[in-house]
Amino acid sequence: MGPRAEKRGGTAVSLVFLFLLAAAIVISLSLGRYPIPVQALLDRVFQGSFESPGMEAIFFNVRLPRILLACLVGTALAAAGASYQGVFQNPLATPDILGASSGAATGATLAILLRLPQPLVMLFAFCMSLGTIALVMLIGERARAKRIVGIILAGLMISSLHSAASSWMKLLADPNNVLPEIVYWLMGSLNKARPLDVLFVLGPMLIGLLPLYIFRWRINLLTLHDEEAQSMGVNVRRTRWLIICCATLITAAAVSVSGVIGWAGLIVPHITRRFTGNNYRDLMPVSMLFGALFLLVIDNISRNLFATEVPLGIFTALMGVPFFLWLITRRGDLW
Amino acid sequence: MNPLEARNLSFSYSERPIFSNLSFSLERGELLGLLGPNGSGKTTLFRCILGLDHRYGGDVFLEGENIRRKTPAAMARLAAYVPQAHHPSFNYTVMDMVLMGTSSGERAWAVPGSRQKAAALEALAKINFQEFHSRNFRELSGGEQQMVLIARALAQGTRILIMDEPTANLDYGNQLRLLMTISGLSRQGYSILLSTHNPDHAFLFARRVLALHNHALAAIGPPAEVLTPELIHTLYGVQVRLRRDEQGRVSSVPILEDH
Structure with a gap:
């Protein structure tokens, strides 16, 4: 028994996820080491102030940016995953498939090694990620294999070069302060989220997400x-390029603020396919909403459940690997 | 004006010629069967006609227009392609599959609405397949999948259909039922170029056949006139005897000398 290729009521599914996301955002705003009661949130909205300036500062400088980033990063990873799965005609493609994450990792590692300030770490990660994809596409186009296979092979090779480069830099890093920072970055986290980061990623994300939504059919x-x-x-070449560029742009933006968060880009579109079917008309918007919800929930667990924060990448892997194994061993096809 | 005109068409991969100086036309409402052994260039010919490959010499005219500089969108409004049924990467409903055929007339950002859905249902109805619209493409049999791909081509709204061995991988009964459907479409005015490996299909359904051999046109004309035992031997290297039944229908019977 296979899944239904399309389930009715894509709009209804979208509305349900939109509602869940809105509820999750409200709950997340109040949760944290410094709890902000929902009543205080409502007072802030309707009466214009929190009871204490400290609450105001925490809310606007820490809590809100972190929640916005979790949503943006989740949306980006899910939308990029769904897009890559489509254009590479491969249900197991992920946003990392072309080396966007490994490129970002090298960029960030280098910046941390050079003890550059946080905004430059993000910029390095972002630029290296885009540069990597440009290189992969250039090589892939010239490969003597079928074009898609060529691009994927080039992605694998360049990724492995990157991991060699970041390993080498880790070896050079000061094990007392720089190395932990690199390792922590590579595991993915939003705990350094600041209002400026939201502004940094908002532009690239909107530029990338909008075409993915518009051209979803x-x-x-x-x-x-x-x-x-x-x-x-369909102008296949041009359309595929557009989709890859947009998906890469949002992946690079996401990875540059959050570090490497694996699996979300695989799991979210696949679970979404169970609800909406494979038609991107519904799959794309619901993936975007569910991606935001998914990462927001994971981030809440990460920052609230234990005394010290557990990096996001560890949680997503804990959930992702069993899911993936189930995906490839279950009978019947899922996509 | 013929729906399709090929003039002095030549194609070669690096130095190796695939075909040269092919000239033929597809007449309106005609089912033209394309015969030729494996590697005789049938697929390449289709790629040229569909505008998927522009490295050919000579000219192709669809509905009187030279296709050399046409965009994919403009090409898709002139001719529709029916590929061999295959396992798609993702499962879609029959409706979604057929809806994809309506994309050519729309803006790149358009999402199909009720107008396109009506067109898709109409296309399915043309081949009496409307009750399959909510089924899943992957769960259909090969013959049913091929029908969906034909409906998708019809939804594209062109009057020219190019079909690449639609009967390949189908069982005997489905081959004949599919060909009857296709033949019905040509009677509705569709001009169809269809490649096949079976000379008997050409005898049964094609108004004319086009035979490719040794990089050139081996024959073109009504099957009863040009599909001789000699031509079949030239094309496929097998001896056949032709039989004509009471209604004048011709079929081929292989002569198996070594058995």
Whole structure:
């Protein structure tokens, strides 16, 4: 028994997720080491002030940016994962497939090693991530294999070069202060989220997410054979480039603020497929909403459950690996 | 004006010629069967006609327009392609599959609405397949999948259909039922170029056949006139005897000398 290829009521599913996300955001705003009661939140909205300036500072400088970032990063990873799965015609593709994460990791590691300030770490990660994808696409286009296979192989190779480079830099890093910082960054976390970070990623994310949403129907055609899609009027090459560029842009932006968070880009679109079917008309928006919800919940667990914060990458891997194993061993097809 | 005109069409991969100086036309409402052994260039010919490959010499005209500089969107409004059924990467409903065919007439950002859904249902109805619209494509049989791909091509709204061995991988009964459907479409005015490996399919359904051999046109004309035992031997290297039944239908019977 396979899944239904399309389930009715994509709009209804979207509304349910929108409601869940809104509820999760409100709850998350009040949760934390410094609890802010929901009543205080309501007072702030309707009467314009918190009871103490400390609460005001925590809310605007720490809590709100972190929640916004969790939502943005989750949305970006989910949308990028869904997009890559479509354009690479491969249900197991993830946002890391072309080396966006490994490139960002090298960039961030280098910046931390050079003891650059936090904004530059983000910038380095972002630029290295984009540069990596540009290089991968350039090599992939020239590979003598089928174009998609060429791009994926190039991504694998460049990623492994990157991991060699960051390993080497870790070896050079001062084990007392620099090395832990690098390691912590690589495990993915939002605990350094500041209002400025939200502004930093908001631009690239909107530029990338908007076309992915707008052209979502066309992604369906890209999941077919190239000549089939082109015979139906799609400029396959140009459309695939556009989707890859947008997905890469948002992945790079996400990774540059959150560090490496694996699995979210695989798990979220797959669970979403169970609700919406494979049609990107519904799959894309619901993935975006569910991605935000997913990472927000994970981040809440990460910052509230234990005395010291557990990096996000560890939680997503804990959930992701069993899910992936179930995915590849279960009978019938999921996608 | 013929829906499809190929003039002095040539194609070669690096130095190796695939075909040269092919000239033929597809007439309106005609089912033209394309025959030729494996590697005779049928697929390449289709790629040229569909505008998927522009490295050919000569010219292709669809509905009187030279296709050399056409965009994919413009091409998709002239001719629709029916590929062989295959396992797609993702499962879609039949409705979604057919809806994809309506994309060519729309803006790149358009999401199909009720107008496109009506067009998709109409396309399914043309081949009596509307009750399959909510089924899952992957769970259909090969013959049913092929029908969906034909409906998708119809939803594209062109009058020219290019079909790449639609009967490949189908059982005997499904082959014939599919060909009857296709033949019905040509009677509705669709001009169809269809490649096949079976000369009997050409005898049964094609108004004319086009035979490719040795990089060139081996024959073109009504099957009863041009599909001789000699031509079949030239194309496929097998001896056949042709039989004609009481209604004048021709079929081929292989002569198996060594058995």
